[in-house]
Amino acid sequence: MNIDYGRRKLDAVHNYSFIGKRVLVLLFLLMPIPAFLISMTIGTFPITTGEIAGVIVSRIGMDMGHPSVYETVIFQVRLPRVLLSMMVGSALSASGAAFQGIFRNPLVDPYILGLSSGAAFGAALSLGVVSWIPVQLSAFIFSLLAVAVACSMARTEGRTPVVSLVLSGVIVSAVFSSLLAIVQIAVDERALQSIVYWMMGSMNTASWSKLESSFPLALLGCLGILSLRWRLNVLALGDEEARSVGMDPERYKGIFVISAALASSSAVAVAGIIGLLGLIVPHILRMIFGPDHRTLIPLSITFGATFMVLVDDLARAALGFEVPVGIITTLIGAPFFAYLLRRTRAGGWE
Amino acid sequence: MKISRYMARIALCLLLAIPALGAPVELEDDLGRTVIIDQPCQKVVFLVENALNTYYSIADPETVLAIGDNIWKRELKEDFFRAVDPKFDDKVRIGFDSGLVSLETLAAEGPDLVVLWATSPEDENLKAITETLGIPVYAVFITSIEDMYKQVREMGTISGRADRAAEVEAIMKSYVEEVTSATEGISDEDRPKVYWMWSDVLGTAGRESGFDDLIYQAGGINVMNFWENDASRMEHPTVPLETLISLNPDVIYMWYNEKLDPEDVISGTEFAGWKDINAVKNGRVYEIENPFLFDAFSPRMPMALMHLARNIQPELFADMSIDERLDGFFGEMYSVHYPGYAAL
Numbered sequence: 152m153n154i155d156y157g158r159r160k161l162d163a164v165h166n167y168s169f170i171g172k173r174v175l176v177l178l179f180l181l182m183p184i185p186a187f188l189i190s191m192t193i194g195t196f197p198i199t200t201g202e203i204a205g206v207i208v209s210r211i212g213m214d215m216g217h218p219s220v221y222e223t224v225i226f227q228v229r230l231p232r233v234l235l236s237m238m239v240g241s242a243l244s245a246s247g248a249a250f251q252g253i254f255r256n257p258l259v260d261p262y263i264l265g266l267s268s269g270a271a272f273g274a275a276l277s278l279g280v281v282s283w284i285p286v287q288l289s290a291f292i293f294s295l296l297a298v299a300v301a302c303s304m305a306r307t308e309g310r311t312p313v314v315s316l317v318l319s320g321v322i323v324s325a326v327f328s329s330l331l332a333i334v335q336i337a338v339d340e341r342a343l344q345s346i347v348y349w350m351m352g353s354m355n356t357a358s359w360s361k362l363e364s365s366f367p368l369a370l371l372g373c374l375g376i377l378s379l380r381w382r383l384n385v386l387a388l389g390d391e392e393a394r395s396v397g398m399d400p401e402r403y404k405g406i407f408v409i410s411a412a413l414a415s416s417s418a419v420a421v422a423g424i425i426g427l428l429g430l431i432v433p434h435i436l437r438m439i440f441g442p443d444h445r446t447l448i449p450l451s452i453t454f455g456a457t458f459m460v461l462v463d464d465l466a467r468a469a470l471g472f473e474v475p476v477g478i479i480t481t482l483i484g485a486p487f488f489a490y491l492l493r494r495t496r497a498g499g500w501e
Numbered sequence: 502m503k504i505s506r507y508m509a510r511i512a513l514c515l516l517l518a519i520p521a522l523g524a525p526v527e528l529e530d531d532l533g534r535t536v537i538i539d540q541p542c543q544k545v546v547f548l549v550e551n552a553l554n555t556y557y558s559i560a561d562p563e564t565v566l567a568i569g570d571n572i573w574k575r576e577l578k579e580d581f582f583r584a585v586d587p588k589f590d591d592k593v594r595i596g597f598d599s600g601l602v603s604l605e606t607l608a609a610e611g612p613d614l615v616v617l618w619a620t621s622p623e624d625e626n627l628k629a630i631t632e633t634l635g636i637p638v639y640a641v642f643i644t645s646i647e648d649m650y651k652q653v654r655e656m657g658t659i660s661g662r663a664d665r666a667a668e669v670e671a672i673m674k675s676y677v678e679e680v681t682s683a684t685e686g687i688s689d690e691d692r693p694k695v696y697w698m699w700s701d702v703l704g705t706a707g708r709e710s711g712f713d714d715l716i717y718q719a720g721g722i723n724v725m726n727f728w729e730n731d732a733s734r735m736e737h738p739t740v741p742l743e744t745l746i747s748l749n750p751d752v753i754y755m756w757y758n759e760k761l762d763p764e765d766v767i768s769g770t771e772f773a774g775w776k777d778i779n780a781v782k783n784g785r786v787y788e789i790e791n792p793f794l795f796d797a798f799s800p801r802m803p804m805a806l807m808h809l810a811r812n813i814q815p816e817l818f819a820d821m822s823i824d825e826r827l828d829g830f831f832g833e834m835y836s837v838h839y840p841g842y843a844a845l
Contacts, residue, residue: 154613213568220746220777226741227774282759336600339573340618341756345701346738355703355742360770473703473739 176440179450182457183237186457190233194462195471196224196428232357232467233460235365235421237478239354240428240459242369242418244451246411247429248436249376252408252444254313261415261429264316264324264408269297270419272331279338286349287364291420297323298412302405313390352423352477354463365417372414375406376448381446383407395497425459425477431484432458440493458484528655531642532622532659538614538637541661546610548595548602548617548626550578551799558669558800558834560660562586566612567593569602577793584842585835603625608634614659616641644736646714649673667729669800672833675753676803676826677718678815680810683817688790693751693813695721696780698766700758703742707735715797716754719806720814724750728836739796742774752813753780757792794827794839804830 206225246261252265262268264374268467269394273293277286301323306313335343376383381405385393393400415429432455433447440446458475462483466476526540541564547553548569556565562585568639572578577732582589593610596603607615608628619627619640625769630638639659643649650670657666695716697706705725713723725733725740727748732738740748753766763786766772775781789795789808797805807826824839831839 194743195741196747223777358771395730471730
């Protein structure tokens with residue numbers, strides 16, 4: 152009697168937590184929608200929510216007689232910026248989650264293979280020395296180059312041990328940081344200011360053309376991670392365990408590194424270096440939902456987008472002047488992360 | 502008797518000449534530091550180019566001992582420097598290592614004074630030169646037009662040519678006057694609102710910057726004066742694009758930008774969000790085409806002012822020929838022609 156009662160109670164608790172978790176997952180998956188709508192109403196240009204709705208209705212075909220500048224602000228300034236922020240958040244978070252899975256290391260972020268140093272060097276080169284190369288292109292090329300060099304350095308006898316890969320990333324990062332320092336020394340004060348500002352990360356020059364150039368590659372990278380996400384669970388167990396279940400860990404590590412590098416390079420190239428996002432978003436989700444990558448990756452994409460766009464709302468509207476978004480991700484993310492860390496055993500890895 | 506009177510006169514002359522050769526003089530640099538030099542300085546090192554330009558308009562180029570190896574856009578400037586200082590190519594170049602000046606090269610030259618750019622008395626180069634080498638350092642930090650005139654006077658003191666410095670200041674002021682006499686009567690309401698675009702595009706000149714003064718003298722008004730945010734007072738604030746659209750400047754003035762042209766701002770896809778700004782709608786986007794000739798933080802500040810005035814108030818300055826003014830200005834300041842820099 153008591154046993155049956157206890158079992159029924161356990162089942163109820165289990166069902167409740169199962170249903171509760173499903174609801175929570177759904178909530179996190181849908182979170183970008185309200186975040187998008189809220190963000191579209193935030194900005195320094197004086198325009199009310201009703202007027203925004205009116206302008207959107209006008210676009211559909213019913214002319215509401217609004218000044219054309221309203222349409223410009225909504226469709227040429229706010230919308231590309233909101234979408235770019237969401238794309239950057241998704242790309243960095245998904246890459247961070249993938250890299251953490253591959254490296255089986257909670258301290259890993261999308262910049263582990265020298266991507267950020269490579270991108271910063273590329274941007275600095277364009278801003279201060281070879282001005283005919285577009286900043287975005289230069290940052291993208293050098294970020295991918297850094298990852299390629301790190302991977303080729305780490306590869307020995309057809310294998311890429313995780314430890315070698317991390318060490319190669321550190322070395323490549325150091326080399327590009329030194330090259331960046333040389334550029335910073337050589338350029339004039341104004342170029343130096345631009346380089347420093349770029350490195351702090353910002354969405355203030357968002358445009359449709361930036362979105363168009365970066366979105367396909369970011370999407371490709373995210374889709375690569377998303378479609379193979381269950382394999383990250385196997386990779387996270389280690390190379391030997393992966394081989395024991397018939398999986399080629401080298402092949403999938405390669406696919407994940409390329410996908411994550413593509414996604415994060417596209418993001419860094421258009422937004423600069425945004426710190427902590429790719430580290431804390433997957434961790435926050437892991438603390439709430441556990442380490443299963445089948446759930447973690449799609450949630451990283453949606454929650455990353457939500458987190459980034461809300462942070463950018465603060466960056467562009469809270470003080471009335473532009474604050475580099477990378478500063479805010481760190482200032483907000485770090486204490487929030489510390490709070491969750493204290494409440495969660497082993498940071499969600501167990 | 503006659504001989505002793507003659508000797509006494511010579512001794513008196515020598516005594517009077519001593520202060521002129523090496524009398525200690527106190528200067529106050531742009532950071533408010535007191536700098537004591539023996540006037541006139543015979544061996545001056547310039548690690549900042551704008552002060553070198555000023556010095557060449559006043560002093561004997563022979564007294565320029567060495568030059569920092571960090572001249573920006575040197576290809577635009579070296580012909581001019583060679584014209585005003587025939588030994589320019591032979592001057593010692595002081596290198597920098599990781600941003601720090603080469604103290605050994607500097608020590609080997611033994612200058613009387615080093616002139617450098619510094620934003621704070623804690624500047625590493627400033628401290629290293631004064632504390633390690635014990636060489637006086639004059640720190641340059643220009644934030645206003647008045648600072649430029651002060652620099653002219655101080656270079657006159659350093660070189661012992663205060664009279665020539667007064668002449669140079671008068672020349673600069675006469676060119677400025679040519680513009681301001683035409684613009685000072687314009688009311689604030691009638692002045693076009695001007696957005697100054699630094700190379701970071703949404704970075705601009707704040708209300709307490711040298712360009713704010715220059716824009717006003719040129720007959721415009723810095724659009725930052727209409728931004729109700731404390732950031733507008735910053736020297737280089739970054740403005741949200743939506744704010745810029747609501748401020749709606751009539752003129753956009755770009756600092757020399759290798760990556761952008763006015764046409765990009767007017768019709769480029771990256772600037773689609775700017776299309777409702779008056780300046781863009783009316784095609785009133787201009788660029789400082791030559792950062793040497795129109796450098797506002799140099800003695801050529803009046804030329805920068807004329808460049809701005811011609812575009813901000815085209816009706817007032819329709820007849821102004823910038824090339825003619827440049828020729829006259831270079832002649833009065835440096836005794837060379839423009840273009841070509843042939844000696845007068």
